[in-house]
Amino acid sequence: MKALQGVEGRVEWVERASPPCDVGQVRIQVAAAGLNRADLLQRAGLYPPPPGASDILGLECAGVISEVGAGSAWQVGERVCALLAGGGMAQEVVVDARHVLAVPAGLTLAEAAAVPExxxxxxxxxxxxxxxxxxxxxxxxxxxxxxxxxxxxxxxxxxxxxxxxxxxxxxxxxxxxxxxxxxxxxxxxxxxxxxxxxxxxxxxxxxxxxxxxxxxxxxxxxxxxxxxxxxxxxxxxxxxxxxxxxxxxxxSLLRSRDEQFKADLLRDLGQHVWPLFAEGRLTAQLVQTFAAKDADAAFDQLASNTICGKLVLLIDENLS
The missing domain is CATH 3.40.50.720 (NAD(P)-binding Rossmann-like Domain)
Incomplete structure (x- = not known):
């Protein structure tokens, strides 16, 4: 699979092996990934991922489930978004199934990618x-x-x-x-x-x-x-x-929290926050999307400190 990594202050698409999907995990075919300041820091070599986490950029994504490990109730084909410790800016990501939520009602996959983190x-x-x-x-x-x-x-x-x-x-x-x-x-x-x-x-x-x-x-x-x-x-x-x-x-740092902590947090979000999207009381505030080939421009725009809201990188524009 193709994945985005930070290299000496810039970003570069590289070939990576697809990770295995184990018990309690799901594989997501990524449609889009949100950009965050943590990605800027990691690109600059100032914020390495926690031990055991992917060094691929991306702390949140949205897409379609393509594989389900044993023990998960998710189904292949479901549209979801995920909170990640890394790995979202890739064609695929494997994540703890408890760190995944359904795309909020009324949101596109690009908008949903701007929500979890x-x-x-x-x-x-x-x-x-x-x-x-x-x-x-x-x-x-x-x-x-x-x-x-x-x-x-x-x-x-x-x-x-x-x-x-x-x-x-x-x-x-x-x-x-x-x-x-x-x-x-x-x-x-x-x-x-x-x-x-x-x-x-x-x-x-x-x-x-x-x-x-x-x-x-x-x-x-x-x-x-x-x-x-x-x-x-x-x-x-x-x-x-x-x-x-x-x-x-x-x-407070979220990225380095353990798997159970994040699972509890996502469950709380699903119960108290996600319904407010359907009611129109919350929005994704997606201000701009960038094609995968324009990843450098997306990161530069975020680094400009002039945007209001969120930027999203489109990984697979054929997904909907």
Missing amino acids: VYATAWLNLFQLAGLKPGEKVLLHAGAGGVGSAAIQLCKAFGNACWVSVGSAERLAYCEALGAKGGVVRADALDSLRDFGPFDVILDPVGAGYAALNLQLLAQDGRWVLIGLMGGREAPLDMAQILTKRVRLIG
């Missing part, structure tokens, strides 16, 4: 780890990206007002159209987020660059969920604020 990340960090309750206020840094787009919609669906920090006025307007109450353009006046706080939960892919401000913005018993380090890894912190506000700082 970002909705799993947003749901895990906001609702499971931070324990977000109806009526609590949320701040989403980098709100126009894939995770931010999913998080805004989930907040709206479950009764949580949210605000964002973003890179441009266009991206702020995009977030507000999705359901954010407002926010700031980071180059203008990041400190003006104080006008909207305090916040019960902050979802933060930035890290050090926003650390001091996050502590100031958090409410009593606030939760700061750190999911990335785009703004650096080291920052001084006022420990007194953590103590007196009873702040919880939660570090």
Whole structure:
């Protein structure tokens, strides 16, 4: 099979052996794969896959089941999407059957490929780890990206007002159209987020660059969920604020979680989140697709930090 790997800061299609499909697994003929910042980091050699995971790029995909291992209730021919630790940007992928969900009602395979990683990340960090309750206020840094787009919609669906920090006025307007109450353009006046706080939960892919401000913005018993380090890894912190506000700082990575954890997360998504697609309360926010031959252009577009929503790479355009 053909598969996409990162090579010295670029991507390259290579020939790989098709992996076996063992007990409890399914083989998916991949129609499309979503792009994520983790793929950019892996392409640059900065984010190797967890031990035992495929080194092929791609943390989410959608397609059609072509083989079912013993012990799985899935059927050949079913249209599905999958959460992966790697391997999605290939003609085939073999995955734990518990990490697969049916394509949400009303979505194409390309749209479905843009859903598993970002909705799993947003749901895990906001609702499971931070324990977000109806009526609590949320701040989403980098709100126009894939995770931010999913998080805004989930907040709206479950009764949580949210605000964002973003890179441009266009991206702020995009977030507000999705359901954010407002926010700031980071180059203008990041400190003006104080006008909207305090916040019960902050979802933060930035890290050090926003650390001091996050502590100031958090409410009593606030939760700061750190999911990335785009703004650096080291920052001084006022420990007194953590103590007196009873702040919880939660570090979170999904990719390296074990198989059972992901199975439980996907089951929760299927129960609480997937029905909202059929109701029209959630969308994939797919902004652009790229043909397989244009993979470099897709990665460059993601790296530009100018997009709103999700990009998807079309692996097999004949699947529907």
